Amino acid sequence: MNENPKRHKLPNVFYRSLKYHAHLLHGDCVEVMREMISDERGFKGRIDAIVTDPPYGIDWLASDWDEYDHRSQEQKTADSETGDSCEKVMFKKMSVRQEAMPSTAADAGLSFQKWCEEWGRLCYALLKPGGYILSFGGSRAHHRMVCGLEDAGFEVRDEIQWVYSTGAVRGRDLGRDIQSVGGLKPDEMERLKGKNTALKPAHEPITVQRKPLPAGQSVTTCVATTGVGAMNVKDTRFPSFEERLKKAGPAPPVDRYPANVVVAEDEAVMGEYTKFFYCPKPSVQERGGSIGGLGGEKFKADWDAGRDIDAHPTTKPIRLMSWLVTLVTPPGGLVLDPFMGSGTTVRAAVLGGFRGIGIEKEEPFANLAKRRLQELEAELDKQGKEEIQ
């Protein structure tokens, strides 16, 4: 637990906070993690925990940043030579706009799974034996990520569900087709009424997987000697709903044993749900700015124009990321997020006194992560000064 990122050479660093032990790296995480492993003074087997939120395998907002490029390096080179754009061959088959391709959905799913296995193997190599990976997914393609990580060598230990009520339906309303298609018979129109291809999304699964313990070692020995191998269920206990209202803050007082369900918004006011950790979706202020409504119009306009963006469309709440990081990272331990987006995991690491490394391939998101981290540093510096005075 004494490794210090300063002693090792990290590739592609574009921002570091030595005071708060945070490093932001810019690049494709597959390439960056390969470099982290290949450096002999590097990070192989030194990361305590991975907490991440990778692309879910659907082309949300119809932009390419939430997709993944599953081609081999040779294929990428060949495609760039023939002029085939990355987007053309990226995973799009499970998008809502291409529902009518069931015969290819399995291929697309398998290819997403293979990509998850590819980055999963690199995460596996970087983690200490007994180290956990917590990874978010979307309900449609999550099973592929779970299997991909399992194929990379991890043991599936659990699944956390983050339940919320504010998701927007992104399916196809077939009733609307009645006008646009035209020429339909009355019974055909009747069949289309009240039909949609999707339910309202109200949960996000988070797979909980662990790198196997060192051969022949018990979990007790592993945790006692390395600090990893089991979850921290002491510091992640949480107050009941009434107490939470009185004592909001990132470090909840000891109360209930953590469950594998986390709830947001109004579920929390329903009696039974007070037994679960409460975490709402992030506010506009917490995200760092607005994305411009449900469709993210402002985000799309800024992105297309190559301007700095105010907020990431899928920012996770700091409270949830703090809870997850605390669950699987030993005190002062090193946590990695290979898909950091606007850097919420790294912020959570800094807030909890852990060390954090984040990787992001898109420059506007990397810049946003830097800005959010700098704001946090300024806030912590200010608090520190006030405490001293």
Ligand SMILES: C[S@@+](CC[C@H](N)C(=O)[O-])C[C@H]1O[C@@H](n2cnc3c(N)ncnc32)[C@H](O)[C@@H]1O
């Ligand atoms: C779901 S978002 C993460 C959002 C993050 N949890 C937050 O709070 O801001 C996934 C991120 O992974 C990035 N990404 C996708 N493929 C990547 C890759 N190969 N290497 C690094 N980052 C990647 C995307 O650009 C996107 O910002």
